[in-house]
Amino acid sequence: MKKQLIKLGCLVLSTVALAACGGPSGGSEEKNLIEPEVAAAVKDAQGLSRTELMKKALEEIKAGKQVKVLAVTSRGGKDAAKIEFMKQLNEAGGSYDLSKPADCPVVYDSTVDGKIYTMLAGEVESGVKNYTGAILQDGYQLQKKFIDEGMFTNYVPKEWNDDASTDKNGTADPFTLQYNFKTWMYNNKSGDVTIDNVWDITDAKYKGKICTMDPANENVNMDWLIMLTQEKWADCLKTAFEASSNDNKSLDLTPYANYGEKLKYSYAFIAKFIENAVFYADDGKAVDALAKTPGALGWIVYSKIQNVKETAETSKKNITIAALGNSNTDGNNPGESKIAGFGGFMYKHYMSLMPNCSAPYATAAFFNVLSTTKEGYKNWAGDVGDYPTMAAINSDRTKNGHGTLATEADETGVFKFTQSADGENVFPCLNDPSSAWWNDATKGNAVVETPSFIGPMYNRVAGFINTQISKKK
């Protein structure tokens, strides 16, 4: 009661102060910060083939303009992408020396999603023309800070749009370069762990054993938990809870009953996941801990398991991807998911030109290379758990775990693994299915990040999540 009175008092004071100040500026009209020249160039660029676009890009570059990208991933700035961009520019009349990627007219910086929006929005609001494009993640911030503020400048490459292999479901606007993937995994070195239902991880015996990141600190995890309150996922959790594979059927759901007949499953799951989780500063450290600790579970970015090097003590052989199971031989045909509920969380990397972009054609051209060419996407394509929306540019990773594992350490200090699709199935966890399998409701059944759902729901659910985190002792 006392707390409620304080809360009420704060609200009244705020309202009075707001009235006194005349209230905040701005109305409800749709915002648009995209400069007309940029909008026109983007519209034009979308209709151009890659070759035509490169010609326009070259004109801009020759006029002294430069592509400057700020991204949440460092991969787009690697040499392979730059060389491919220079190659494409050369085909349009450029004269770049492909052996000198440093000459590429692209400046590429990376930072984390906690800072990228502050930096980019700050520049635009202050009228500073600096970055020309961005690769972003965190659907909530994207929606609130870029889309709602009229800053998101959507460029859809013609090649992407025309390609039949492209997954256009919710990926064209905002334009999605790729899906990234978080999934359930566990260290089964001791051979006594089986996670065949998402509710298994809520069991008290896993308290302090789920290696992951703090949702209050890592926006992707927050977005995922909020997605679980979507009716579709509440239904999914209900079905999994009632399935015979659930080892924690005795879980008392009554404390969550007031959230509704379906949503109580979502909220109960969120609460128990947080209760059992151990928070690490980043996914790299979480996977290190998982690899070292038999019996530990992980809710970690899938690609991070590639950081685990083969030694006498540590091996990817011990890691099981819950949805794929221990005997996954071929990502092309992994069969049914081995976990009831959902297999993981697909979050996205979005591409946006800056609304005050000084080199719209050149930036669009660089994005075109990253998102529609094999060479441009190469830096991601080798990683399990990275899935381009234009499937044609992906590498086949369905038998990435097949090959030969040396028994002696090489000069790098590891047992060298020579990958070969015809070889022995050494690492079942690396036989990566396609995004189509993960996204198929009857198979991997991954939760897919949907900014338009997260945006309006965030406030309703984040409070609950934060309360659960604050209760951790």
Add this chain to the structure above:
Amino acid sequence: MDNESVRQPSEFERSLKRGWNTVWTFLSNPANSILVFFGILLLIFNITPIVSVLKDAFTVHKMEFVPGPGTIDSDTYWAGTPAGSFTFYHWYEVFASETSEGFFWRPLGNSLVVSIMSCAFAIIFGGGAAFLICRTNMKFKKFISTVFIFPYIMPQWTLALFWKNFFISTNCGALGYVGELQKLTGIAMPQWWVFGPFPIAIVLGLHYAPFAYILMGGVLRNMDSNLEEAATILNIPKWKTFFKVTIPMLTPAILSTVLLVFSAAISSYPIAQTLGTPVNYFVLAVQMKKMIEGSSGAMVGQGSIVSIVLILMGVLILIFNQRATGGRKQYTTVSGKAGQASKNNLGKAGKWIVGALFSLVVVFFCIGPMISFLFESMLPNPGDYSNGLTTYYWTSKDVIRNDLHGVFHEPKLWEALKGSILLSIVCAILAGTCGLLIGYAVAKKRKSKFAQGVNGLAFFPYLIPSVSLSAIFFLLSLQVKWLYKLPFLVCVILGLIKYIPFASRSSLNAMMQLSNEIEEAAIIQNVPWWKRMVRIVFPIQKSAFLSGYLLPFISCMRELNLFIFIGSGTMLLTRFMYFLEDTGISALENAANLILVVIILVVNWLVNILTGASIDKGVGGK
């Protein structure tokens, strides 16, 4: 001669002239000029971030949710209060909501516990080392003195990681695995030793013990032992002499140590993140960082309030410190008279035994982490020695992963290192000189409230969390477009603001020991101020003043958060290390860390060779 030509000045003109004369007389004293100049400058530097933090604490931000009018079931409630509105809601959320206990009160208690414990440990460990080196005939002094500062040079998180990797054991419940100690000896340490308040306090104390060592050692080294000898002549027991004579003379240094360690410890997060978070032992700084950087920006207002709380706690300590050093209890330890320092005799065997034992402790805590970085830079997986060591991550000319080569062949790493060194040198020179002048002027006018005010202002930026300063100055630089295009300059400004406190405390500490009579003799001889500074004041307290240059250099070299919003990711080595985390090649990260530490040590050594002074030598390691 007519009346007009002999016109008497009006009353106004006379008062103007009197005023001008007063101002001129006031400013012709160098100490006053320095105080006025830095008073204005520091006021600007301090007001900007404080206003910004305060504004954030009362404003609804774009990503924040502050309920709108109506009941919880209504749409208006969930529509929230518009961004930009004035609000007290963040204060309610921090202090009295459902999450307050877990997000604020418990972490606050934890922060106080670990900060107080780390202060105590730093003073006992650092002060003990200083005493043994300066006032006893213990053996291996030079070695101990040299390596004792290493933990301060190393980034905090690396020390925490070293502690965890070494002591973690199968006794640590669900978090446990066989760590280095258990592997070597079979001893399995309990969880409370590896995670929680005890290791956080010890590692924090270890990191900041060099503060105590430098500050207390400076006094112990220069202290005239006449007073102690007088006590001995009067047959006062040794323990009583220690507590009634030695300790009181050390009081300003102890208080400065408490101020620096407590303020730094309470706003430090990397150690608590590594050794506390896994067992849900959260401290306030971890919460603040989470609120400001994480949560998609939905808790910025709350983060600002936590910043204010951290700053206020620092201010309280600062006021306490100023009362203590500005009052009667101040002790001149360097006078114009001849003095001598007596050494306590530990005995023939004692001096070897104590020296050997202390060396062992120091080797473990101060060199152990460096050996660990070296080994880790030769391991494919962190902490996994099962396949032996490899030099591959140092020597590979081929791409290891993500366009990254071995350390010796990675141009981005060396470019970033160059940036770090350049920035650190510039910041050290600027902050060191400004701090020296401030310390001098404050000491000269120590009784004046204005001087105390400037002293407080000079220290204040130390209390502002680095992440907040970085974000504030990033946004400010956006308003000055030419400045935004010069990120190096923005970093210099930030470094200057943040590191003046080190130099000013160091300089103040040195000046407080210096008797006025030394300079007065030169004043009588009409020696100009600059000559007095260069020829008398600086040479006498050279070691302490130089530490005022070295401390900013060291801090700047290993700083990440202060520059996190500024410039590109490869501009500085720490930013590059942060980028390396993303690549998953921990060996490269450890190698970069080792290079960082070695560079700092080399600079310390070079300063020692060129000037005869260094941080450790300033204490007496010779």
